Amino acid sequence: MTDIPARAALSSASSGSALLTLMKLRTFIALIAVLVFFSIAAPNFLSAANLILMAKHVALNAFLAMGMTFVIITGGIDLSVGSIVGLCGMVAGYLVLNGIDLQIGYTIYFNVVEIALITLLVGILIGAVNGLLITRLNVAPFIATLGVLYVARGMALLSSDGRTFPNLIGKPELGTTGFGFLGAGRLAGLPVSIWMLIVVALGATYLARYTPLGRHIFAVGGNERAARISGVRVNMVKMFVYMFSGFCAAIVGLIISSELMASHPATGESFELNAIAAAVLGGTSMSGGRGTIGGTIVGAFVIGILSDGLVMMGVSSFWQMVIKGLVIIVAVVVDQAQRRLQQRVTLMQMAKAG
Amino acid sequence: MNMSAGHEIILKLEDVSKVYAGTVAVKQANFEVRKGAVNVLVGENGAGKSTLMKIIAGVEQPTAGRILLDGKEVSFSSSGDAVNRGIGMVFQELNLFGNMTVAENIFATREITNRFRKIDRKEQERRASEFIDRLEAGIRPDMLIEDLRIGQQQLVEIAKAVSLDARILIMDEPTSALSAAEVEILFKVIADLKARGVAIVYISHRLEELIRIGDYITVLRDGRITGQEDVKNVDTQWIVRQMIGSDAKDFAKADGHVPGEEIFRAEDICLPRATGGLAVDHVSLSLRAGEILGIYGLMGAGRSELFDCIMGRHGHASGKIFIEGIHIRERDTTRRIRRGLALIPEDRQREGLVSILSVASNLTLASLSRFVTLFHIRGSAERKAVAQMVRELAIKVADPAQEVSSLSGGNQQKVVIGKALLTGPKVLLMDEPSRGIDVGAKADVFRTMRKLSRDGLGILFATSDLDEVMALSDRIAVMSNGKLTGMFDRAEASEAAIVAASALGHGPAHLAPAHGKQNR
Numbered sequence: 001m002t003d004i005p006a007r008a009a010l011s012s013a014s015s016g017s018a019l020l021t022l023m024k025l026r027t028f029i030a031l032i033a034v035l036v037f038f039s040i041a042a043p044n045f046l047s048a049a050n051l052i053l054m055a056k057h058v059a060l061n062a063f064l065a066m067g068m069t070f071v072i073i074t075g076g077i078d079l080s081v082g083s084i085v086g087l088c089g090m091v092a093g094y095l096v097l098n099g100i101d102l103q104i105g106y107t108i109y110f111n112v113v114e115i116a117l118i119t120l121l122v123g124i125l126i127g128a129v130n131g132l133l134i135t136r137l138n139v140a141p142f143i144a145t146l147g148v149l150y151v152a153r154g155m156a157l158l159s160s161d162g163r164t165f166p167n168l169i170g171k172p173e174l175g176t177t178g179f180g181f182l183g184a185g186r187l188a189g190l191p192v193s194i195w196m197l198i199v200v201a202l203g204a205t206y207l208a209r210y211t212p213l214g215r216h217i218f219a220v221g222g223n224e225r226a227a228r229i230s231g232v233r234v235n236m237v238k239m240f241v242y243m244f245s246g247f248c249a250a251i252v253g254l255i256i257s258s259e260l261m262a263s264h265p266a267t268g269e270s271f272e273l274n275a276i277a278a279a280v281l282g283g284t285s286m287s288g289g290r291g292t293i294g295g296t297i298v299g300a301f302v303i304g305i306l307s308d309g310l311v312m313m314g315v316s317s318f319w320q321m322v323i324k325g326l327v328i329i330v331a332v333v334v335d336q337a338q339r340r341l342q343q344r345v346t347l348m349q350m351a352k353a354g
Numbered sequence: 355m356n357m358s359a360g361h362e363i364i365l366k367l368e369d370v371s372k373v374y375a376g377t378v379a380v381k382q383a384n385f386e387v388r389k390g391a392v393n394v395l396v397g398e399n400g401a402g403k404s405t406l407m408k409i410i411a412g413v414e415q416p417t418a419g420r421i422l423l424d425g426k427e428v429s430f431s432s433s434g435d436a437v438n439r440g441i442g443m444v445f446q447e448l449n450l451f452g453n454m455t456v457a458e459n460i461f462a463t464r465e466i467t468n469r470f471r472k473i474d475r476k477e478q479e480r481r482a483s484e485f486i487d488r489l490e491a492g493i494r495p496d497m498l499i500e501d502l503r504i505g506q507q508q509l510v511e512i513a514k515a516v517s518l519d520a521r522i523l524i525m526d527e528p529t530s531a532l533s534a535a536e537v538e539i540l541f542k543v544i545a546d547l548k549a550r551g552v553a554i555v556y557i558s559h560r561l562e563e564l565i566r567i568g569d570y571i572t573v574l575r576d577g578r579i580t581g582q583e584d585v586k587n588v589d590t591q592w593i594v595r596q597m598i599g600s601d602a603k604d605f606a607k608a609d610g611h612v613p614g615e616e617i618f619r620a621e622d623i624c625l626p627r628a629t630g631g632l633a634v635d636h637v638s639l640s641l642r643a644g645e646i647l648g649i650y651g652l653m654g655a656g657r658s659e660l661f662d663c664i665m666g667r668h669g670h671a672s673g674k675i676f677i678e679g680i681h682i683r684e685r686d687t688t689r690r691i692r693r694g695l696a697l698i699p700e701d702r703q704r705e706g707l708v709s710i711l712s713v714a715s716n717l718t719l720a721s722l723s724r725f726v727t728l729f730h731i732r733g734s735a736e737r738k739a740v741a742q743m744v745r746e747l748a749i750k751v752a753d754p755a756q757e758v759s760s761l762s763g764g765n766q767q768k769v770v771i772g773k774a775l776l777t778g779p780k781v782l783l784m785d786e787p788s789r790g791i792d793v794g795a796k797a798d799v800f801r802t803m804r805k806l807s808r809d810g811l812g813i814l815f816a817t818s819d820l821d822e823v824m825a826l827s828d829r830i831a832v833m834s835n836g837k838l839t840g841m842f843d844r845a846e847a848s849e850a851a852i853v854a855a856s857a858l859g860h861g862p863a864h865l866a867p868a869h870g871k872q873n874r
Binding site: 210212213215216218219222223226227230231233289290 | 665667686687688691692697699704705706707708709710711715719720722723726729730731733773777
């Protein structure tokens with residue numbers, strides 16, 4: 001290649017990649033934009049108390065969205081997370097109030113740590129059911145998790161006949177007190193749920209970047225056949241992502257019932273849609289193979305801050321829905337534009353490499 | 355440029371350039387397409403052939419220059435424009451709908467309907483079978499595309515283009531997935547079209563093929579036209595010189611090392627076909643360390659299926675495999691890879707690569723466990739292995755973090771090979787390793803095969819290219835209709851014997867048994 005076109009290619013490539021960088025950071029820019037906007041438009045928005053409150057709201061969606069991100073990266077979808085939130089909340093509430101009746105005159109009461117672990121296990125098991133339906137019985141993820149959505153919700157309602165488990169304070173003599181810690185407790189000034197979010201997010205990021213399992217998740221989503229031929233255990237990878245999604249949903253179930261000190265069987269309805277929205281806003285591709293935990297969390301913050309900020313400004317909840325929908329659509333449109341630009345830049349790089 | 359004026363010029367490109375955002379894919383090309391002749395276009399990957407063809411087919415618009423059709427300047431704003439003016443194209447990447455039947459694909463966007471605008475399926479299938487039957491590939495018009503093998507799909511693509519009744523028909527590597535027998539049939543079809551005055555633009559990497567059927571040849575290098583001649587005045591050496599600027603050897607020479615002990619044995623491999631019968635029919639073979647065993651066969655002979663069975667991709671396959679005399683009982687791909695088997699699949703895009711991941715991630719995908727302590731991927735170890743593989747296989751990539759889809763076909767193939775090699779295999783299965791890659795990359799691949807066999811690997815490679823199997827193999831196995839029909843030492847192998855063995859069991863009864871009448 002002669003000197004002049006080479007230089008021309010170089011300069012247009014660099015302007016292209018500047019735009020590309022800008023587009024890649026779009027969710028982050030959106031986050032800053034909503035922060036700036038509401039700190040001007042809504043009084044008290046930037047107060048520490050409000051920020052922490054918002055972060056707690058966001059954390060709930062962020063947990064679900066992280067699990068959803070891995071599922072979507074493998075090319076699947078998990079519609080059952082909202083129901084798992086509800087069912088796991090009921091499991092926790094039931095265990096605090098009633099323990100397990102062994103039918104021989106004894107009832108086992110668990111302490112709060114044990115209850116939390118059992119609840120998480122229930123979430124993971126429901127995820128495993130999703131995974132088995134998808135990998136063993138070849139049910140499409142949309143259908144399998146839709147079915148589990150109904151089953152889990154129904155079971156949550158059955159567990160209390162549709163009633164709420166109130167006053168999960170527990171009894172000191174049974175060792176079931178302290179359930180409120182997850183929802184209301186603080187460590188070093190930050191709510192426990194935020195700490196948990198940080199831990200799970202760091203763990204998930206590490207998993208995605210530095211472990212074979214993480215690499216395999218992307219490979220399965222990018223090209224399942226090629227992954228299989230390369231020796232990736234595709235079914236195990238899929239099992240894992242649905243179990244992880246169930247795990248994340250169980251955490252949310254625990255936190256919500258702990259915050260309210262009550263479990264309501266309808267908790268978590270339509271949470272799955274918010275989780276999908278956050279993942280998509282964060283750059284996860286619905287066709288699989290692309291997405292990051294960091295992006296998803298930023299996406300969850302954009303959605304969360306948007307709705308909380310609009311509430312503070314007194315915008316009607318009907319308008320909130322319209323705005324949220326528009327934001328998601330714009331995000332995907334920009335995402336597509338970025339793909340095209342990316343391809344162009346790649347082409348130019350190819351041309352430069354000769 | 356002393357072209358004989360035996361054929362009328364139907365299409366002419368004058369000083370056509372195509373610039374993609376700062377790079378020049380085609381530079382001031384002058385290209386003439388003649389009626390009733392095969393106009394061959396040849397060049398290495400990335401030389402600009404496909405771009406030039408896309409300009410003619412209206413898929414891309416030229417940045418500069420003129421297109422003259424029948425002496426009048428034209429401009430195509432879409433491929434539909436070009437089709438309306440009688441220009442058809444067989445694309446290199448298959449543009450078929452897998453979920454539709456052969457007939458539906460052939461008549462896509464110009465469905466035959468009855469009075470009530472309802473699609474006339476019977477009529478479509480009847481008309482489709484006129485085109486399909488000419489290709490003698492045993493395809494029925496009511497078959498689903500996704501149930502066909504790649505080679506058969508390519509034939510459907512060709513039938514589709516032929517059915518357009520085009521005056522100019524562009525074929526971009528139509529033979530890359532075809533066996534020798536199908537190539538012959540295709541050539542018959544081409545001769546037929548020529549006789550009807552159709553101008554054919556033919557792109558291929560197989561040089562002998564070009565010499566055989568071409569009338570005029572144009573060579574492209576780096577977007578420039580470097581040679582234009584009557585085919586009768588040129589030979590392969592001339593083409594190669596124009597393409598890469600010097601003479602090149604096609605095949606790496608054997609180095610005369612002697613194969614060692616048996617490293618791999620397959621016994622009685624059977625694979626039932628979904629439609630009944632056996633796709634792989636009691637195949638047994640043995641391979642020695644350092645030996646290259648070529649498996650020659652026509653399309654549908656069961657070569658790829660045999661490899662799939664060996665890799666454990668079919669749960670319902672039967673038979674035993676042994677590595678270094680040890681019976682491999684593991685039935686899944688993951689553990690078979692761990693035992694020393696590796697497959698380089700035929701279809702790079704669908705089975706070889708995860709195209710949205712980086713070159714590095716693709717290379718190490720099958721061997722990640724090598725770079726892991728506990729559950730952590732050691733980045734430095736991985737990078738080192740990647741850098742070494744890039745160097746050893748001469749993969750042209752600026753940065754291994756680049757997406758693998760940004761590489762040329764030949765380099766992508768090297769990535770697939772590198773991925774297999776990083777698993778530290780004892781036995782390498784290569785399915786059509788040179789399919790759709792340019793001369794330079796082919797030579798690299800063949801050199802690599804030689805080197806690996808010298809290092810003591812056993813290599814099984816399947817091909818439908820007779821020259822390739824003759825030049826590279828220590829022994830040649832021939833498959834036909836799922837059965838192993840011949841096994842030759844290189845010394846005693848003759849092309850005639852191999853071709854004869856590859857046609858065993860391919861009676862007319864094999865062709866479309868369910869399609870009652872073969873009206874021809």
